[in-house]
Amino acid sequence: MAEPAPTASVLIIGNEILSGRTHDVNLRFLAQRLAERGIRLAEARVIPDIAAVIVDTVNELRARYDMVFTTGGIGPTHDDITSECVAAAFGVKWEPHPEAWARLERSYKPGEFNAARQRMATMPRGATLIDNAISIAPGFTIGNVHVLAGVPRIMQAMFESLAPSLPGGSPIAARAVYALGVSEGRIAEGLGLVQARYEDVDIGSYPFYRPDGNGVAIVVKGTDTARLDAAIAEVAALFETLGYAPLAGEPAAA
Amino acid sequence: MAEPAPTASVLIIGNEILSGRTHDVNLRFLAQRLAERGIRLAEARVIPDIAAVIVDTVNELRARYDMVFTTGGIGPTHDDITSECVAAAFGVKWEPHPEAWARLERSYKPGEFNAARQRMATMPRGATLIDNAISIAPGFTIGNVHVLAGVPRIMQAMFESLAPSLPGGSPIAARAVYALGVSEGRIAEGLGLVQARYEDVDIGSYPFYRPDGNGVAIVVKGTDTARLDAAIAEVAALFETLGYAPLAGEPAAA
Structure with a gap:
């Protein structure tokens, strides 16, 4: 650890x-x-x-x-x-x-x-x-x-x-994925299951409202980048299963 | 009271x-x-x-x-x-x-x-x-x-x-004055004397750094607008005494 x-x-x-x-x-x-x-x-x-x-x-x-x-x-x-x-x-x-x-x-x-x-x-x-x-x-x-x-x-x-x-630690890294047209209520159950499998990763769900479309961005944070990569891949797969195209990163600022 | x-x-x-x-x-x-x-x-x-x-x-x-x-x-x-x-x-x-x-x-x-x-x-x-x-x-x-x-x-x-x-109170009003070219260290003593005479007024001093010039903005806050008017007039007079033109309000955002 x-x-x-x-x-x-x-x-x-x-x-x-x-x-x-x-x-x-x-x-x-x-x-x-x-x-x-x-x-x-x-x-x-x-x-x-x-x-x-x-x-x-x-x-x-x-x-x-x-x-x-x-x-x-x-x-x-x-x-x-x-x-x-x-x-x-x-x-x-x-x-x-x-x-x-x-x-x-x-x-x-x-x-x-x-x-x-x-x-x-x-x-x-x-x-x-x-x-x-x-x-x-x-x-x-x-x-x-x-x-x-x-x-x-x-x-x-x-x-x-x-x-x-300053005394430092392992840098806290992040990965993000988002989809347009999806609402938090659609992904909440599946996302909760991903979080339960990745207790060492902090998974945040952030709805966005932009002129070019609404959607949800998911950000995973932690110090183990391999675990972050695995977690974000599962979130991307969740989006696809529900019929939404996963897009890498976060949506551009409004 | x-x-x-x-x-x-x-x-x-x-x-x-x-x-x-x-x-x-x-x-x-x-x-x-x-x-x-x-x-x-x-x-x-x-x-x-x-x-x-x-x-x-x-x-x-x-x-x-x-x-x-x-x-x-x-x-x-x-x-x-x-x-x-x-x-x-x-x-x-x-x-x-x-x-x-x-x-x-x-x-x-x-x-x-x-x-x-x-x-x-x-x-x-x-x-x-x-x-x-x-x-x-x-x-x-x-x-x-x-x-x-x-x-x-x-x-x-x-x-x-x-x-x-929501239960409310008397609205908290504000008055402001600023000057270009002045530094906080120049006005601090006089400003402290104004604050001492207006204990019911909250006097804040805020330096600013803008492309069109540096200076200091003074903001007075309180519920008694007559006291605010009197306090801000004293601050403006302080600027003038020190050789800086007092300008009403706050400087425009950078």
Whole structure:
């Protein structure tokens, strides 16, 4: 048996997501990149900029999963409280980080490294930096918690800087097949029988509604590609038995 | 003092979101529609199709918030387990719902209302139906938990059918102002002072990076529109004091 995959959770911190102002795109990026590295994303949460909620949630998630990735709340304004809350969650001092301080100080003109910007160089004691190739102000890791920016391209740069050091597992691979004109209710029984024979494979059924036709896509995921190939072949055969032509992959985006 | 707004949480159920296959768009829709109705979305979670996780999370969220909205997992296939899990969470029987059964049965040709489709008419005892104007199979409400589809246009139709019956509050209004060329570090101190004078207003600061220029947008939210107008005027004056022209609203999408 393969080792079980390490587990992760994503904690999205920000009123702007819960108010609907901002459409989060960080979850999908992290979900895809973690799967590629063989890390199982087990849960995601979106919480507001409320200190007690951040502290409690960080502590709950870091106890439950191998890794936690937070996004948002590490800028210089009053609503950026993630860093001090992570310090509180770990019960450590929140203090200037010498290397972060040096990086930021030399990036500003004399006199412009003000108190607000200094907050971005203030971190939980013991934090190690996550490089920010876009806008200098670093993220950080403490324990199993990785604190990333909320702005997507900065978050992505931070994740790529961090990724090589993450414990990984066998990459989670996927195979897909779809058919037009079929409904989930037609294939559900047969699909359930395939799933029962492939307990090590995660079989998902996704109806789609497109201008060029409705149908169902089946996606199988797992770490054993031979088992995926066998499972998807059985699903394709199921489509054919029911009178629908199986098409490889997933339907093009609408 | 106004009554505190009722609180809500959104529970997104589905492996496809956590694997990165599907980009969730339901959270933003619900966030915006709930805010319009004066309901405060306090938390969102994304969890996999694992029965024990669904049961525990439904029970945690329904105890903590005034309302819970679930999306996903109410179709006919083996990975659609939300309905039976909600029954387990409430400790009630999962059984055929006569009205849902009748609606579905008459929508299929004779002999096509098979066992898989009958699962969509099987609900927790005591559930009341949420109409589905798109594809017939209803959602349902039990206690303070509203169980909606995962397919966005079906979810939206279900929400609109349900919305008039939800307890509401004063609508949460917003005002925004932005400036080009400014950075958060320049305005953070002054913005913090405005926030301190408007404790009843939620002031968010959002940097943006666009081909036509970078800058910062400030969004103020609350239920008292006179206070919002006063707060946003102070933010605009802050921009001017620092030498940046305040522009009404938010910058156009990139």
